[in-house]
Amino acid sequence: MKAREIYELFVAMGIDADPRGREEVERQLARRKQQFGELKGEEKANYDQEALTNPYSDTRLLVGDPEREVKRVLVGIDMEVGEVLLADRLGEKGKPIDLLIAHHPEGKALSALHDVMHMQEDLLAKVGVPINVAEGILASRISEVKRGLAPMNHNRAVDAARLMDLSLMCVHTPADNQVQTFLEKRIDEKKPATVGDILTLLEEIPEYKAAARAGSGPTLFTGRKEGRCGKVMVDMTGGTSGSEDAYAKLVQAGVGTIVAMHMGEKHRKEAEKNHINVVIAGHMASDSLGMNLLLDELEKRGVEIVPCAGFVRISRSQ
Structure with missing residues (x-):
């Protein structure tokens, strides 16, 4: 496969698994195209046109020839400069890596991570929170994340891959x-x-x-194992942690238990205060599961997968 084909496959699989449904995703893409058509001058020139066909700002083919043939990929949850050097070293040992695939975003995909958080508005609405309330809850949190991302050095790994003449992509929300x-x-x-x-x-x-065998398996953050779970909300996608103000609205919507990748202490305390059970599945394990479900499709097409950087490869393609 070519690097571009892998990127397009992952985006398509992300849309197929999007909890909002394909119709809503396509509606939002159509709205973006309309807005892009109305732009002029520098605004139009600076617009990331990948966003017209890819609804996930945190997923991009960041550097390298899109037409490069890919037979072997190095995959990690986080791909930083160290992993780029690892890929180069593997090449020196006669095991060339054609493409690095990170789960967590890098480069411009990291700087735009906040954009995918609008998905959380639909996830809240899906379990019964009015959409206007969901949008209001998320607005300040999305702005907070955007400000937090602004001063970061987004391009370290991207620059390293470019200097090593390696291709690098990240696939975040499609995996989630x-x-x-x-x-x-x-x-x-x-x-x-x-x-x-x-x-x-x-x-x-x-x-x-x-x-679990490595000591980082699913764990109970709030509630009792014997307690009834009630309505269960799975909270595994949407960029990063949402607003701690959501829990009071979720309990009003009848949510009894949240199953999430990870949760900060402020969020945990709010969930506990509102008597919501919280099951933390585990961050690296959840990310590995999402990546594995995508990578099975590459394996079926004959691409060799080399795991590293916290990614545990488990194949379901046989």
Whole structure:
């Protein structure tokens, strides 16, 4: 496969697994195209036109020839300068890497991470929070994340890959969408009655089982294992952590349990205050699951996958 084809495949798979549904994603893309057509001058020249076909600002082919043939990829949750040097070293040992694939965003995909957080408005609405309330809750948090990203050195890994003549892409929300859909379906099928049932359900999944053996498996942040879980919200996509003001609205919408990748202490305290059970599946394990579901499609096409940087490869392609 070519690097461009891998990028396009991942975006398409992200849309297929998007919890908002394909129709809503296409509606938003159509609105972007209309807005782009109305731009003039420097605004139009500076516009990232990838956003007209790719709804995920945190997923980009960052550097390298899009037409480069890819037979072997180095995949990591985080791909920094060290991993770029690792790829170059592997090449020197006669095992060339054609493409580096990071999960977490780098370069311009990192600087635009806040844009995908608008997905969380739809996720809140999906479980019963009025959309106008959801938009109001997220507005200040999205601005906060945008300001926090602004001073970062976004391009260190991108510049290193360019100097080494290596191709680098990152795939964030498409992978997170895979986890979101996978766990929603699993929970719908298993119909857990208690919080403990959710923990058991997660520990049956290979990525979480491996994490548990390494001491970082699913854990209960608030609530009791014996407690009934009620309505379960899976919170695995949408860029990064949302607003801590959401929990009061979620409990009003009838949410009893949240299953998330990770959660900060302020968010945990708000969930606890509102009597919402919180099951933390695990960050690296969840990211590995999402990437594995994407990478199975590459493996079927004959691409060799070399895992590193916290990524645990488990194949379901056989």
